[in-house]
Amino acid sequence: MKKPRRLYIQNHGNMHCDLGWLIAQAGVTLANRDQKSSLARQWVECPSHTVLIDHPDGWILWDTTVPRDWNTHWAGAGSNELFPYDDVKEEQYFDTSLHNMGLGVEDIKYVVQSHLHADHSGYAKHFKDTDATLICTKKEYDGAMGFEGPNFGVHIKADYADLKWTTFDTDQEIAEGVTLIQSPGHTWGTASLKVDLADTGTMVFTSDAVYMTTSFGPPAVGSAVVNDSLAWLSSVENLRRIQKETDATMIFGHDAQQMKTLRFGPHEFYS
Numbered sequence: 001m002k003k004p005r006r007l008y009i010q011n012h013g014n015m016h017c018d019l020g021w022l023i024a025q026a027g028v029t030l031a032n033r034d035q036k037s038s039l040a041r042q043w044v045e046c047p048s049h050t051v052l053i054d055h056p057d058g059w060i061l062w063d064t065t066v067p068r069d070w071n072t073h074w075a076g077a078g079s080n081e082l083f084p085y086d087d088v089k090e091e092q093y094f095d096t097s098l099h100n101m102g103l104g105v106e107d108i109k110y111v112v113q114s115h116l117h118a119d120h121s122g123y124a125k126h127f128k129d130t131d132a133t134l135i136c137t138k139k140e141y142d143g144a145m146g147f148e149g150p151n152f153g154v155h156i157k158a159d160y161a162d163l164k165w166t167t168f169d170t171d172q173e174i175a176e177g178v179t180l181i182q183s184p185g186h187t188w189g190t191a192s193l194k195v196d197l198a199d200t201g202t203m204v205f206t207s208d209a210v211y212m213t214t215s216f217g218p219p220a221v222g223s224a225v226v227n228d229s230l231a232w233l234s235s236v237e238n239l240r241r242i243q244k245e246t247d248a249t250m251i252f253g254h255d256a257q258q259m260k261t262l263r264f265g266p267h268e269f270y271s
Contacts, residue, residue: 002056003177004197008265010097012048012065013088014256015119019044021082022211022254024222032081045256046083048119050094051205052101052265053195057175058109061132062193062205065094067122073158074118077151083119094123101266108132110174113160114207114253115190116144121159128163135174137182138167139189143227153225155187183209183239185232186225192239194248200270202248209235212255216240 018030019042031041051062066085067073074080090096098104105126113121113136127134136144144155151157172180177196184190186208193205206216208225209232215221220236222229243250252258263269 001176004053004055004060004175004195005271006054007195007197007200007203007270008052008054008101008268009251009262009270010050010052010065010094010101011092011259011262011264012050012094012097013085013092015046015048015066015083015085016043016087017046017083018042021224022046023214024224030082030224033084033086034081045087046254047256047259048085048254049251049259050097051193051195052098052103053178055175055178059103059107060110060112060175060178061108062112063114063120063207064111064123064126066119068093068095070118070122073122074154074156077118077154077156079118079154083154085119095126097265105132106130110135112136112174112180112191112193113140114192114205114209115140115187116160117154117187117208118156118159119154120207124160124163125158133166134163135166135168135180137180137184137189137191138169139182139184140187140191141165141167141189143188181239181242183207183235185209185228185230185235186223187227190235192235194242194246197270200249202246203251203270204239204242204246204248205251206239206253208253210239210250211253213252213258216250216252
């Protein structure tokens with residue numbers, strides 16, 4: 001048996017955003033960071049996390065979070081104004097947190113991207129000259145490469161376009177006990193990750209297929225960022241089925257309250 005030995009959740013601090021981006025609210029104007037007071041909108045924490053899995057086959061990384069240069073790098077897409085990454089400590093930046101785990105980019109065997117939005121793929125390019133296998137779904141790759149210009153919403157081609165990707169169009173076991181789950185809807189090919197641990201049991205990381213506990217429901221509650229609402233709802237219900245069948249612990253994409261209940265690396269882990 002070569003199942004995962006330990007799983008480390010890395011806390012990368014908080015972006016902030018209008019709550020309406022996370023929980024759909026009809027008929028309102030969503031604020032940016034300069035408008036949050038004048039529009040009297042609810043401005044909330046939008047946390048970011050990645051996952052490192054210590055596996056006998058090699059280290060597996062789930063997502064690559066927000067880059068240090070977010071304020072300039074995101075400016076062309078305007079997402080620096082909508083999702084400012086303004087609540088982060090030095091030890092929470094991706095490169096520092098990886099170093100604090102005693103790891104470098106050269107130590108990672110698989111980099112699995114839930115999707116290629118800029119707040120999830122910000123450090124993917126740092127694996128360009130390593131031996132890591134970069135993985136996303138085929139639908140996500142095709143969509144993220146299939147538009148003209150440097151960005152489409154918060155897909156920014158500079159994050160991922162010159163990297164070599166391995167893609168899958170079905171659910172795929174990346175390594176024993178670590179499975180990529182097709183969860184489209186939020187984007188063309190969003191994925192979730194299922195990890196089977198000896199002591200903790202099954203954990204499912206939904207990424208932005210489900211933003212928050214409130215989003216999961218039932219009933220499921222959508223957001224302002226949905227590429228295909230019918231596919232999104234089908235994905236949520238598939239994740240709900242998996243949760244019921246496996247008694248999985250569900251870890252959602254941007255749930256500030258849930259983040260306060262989790263264990264974080266490098267000193268704490270799940271096994």
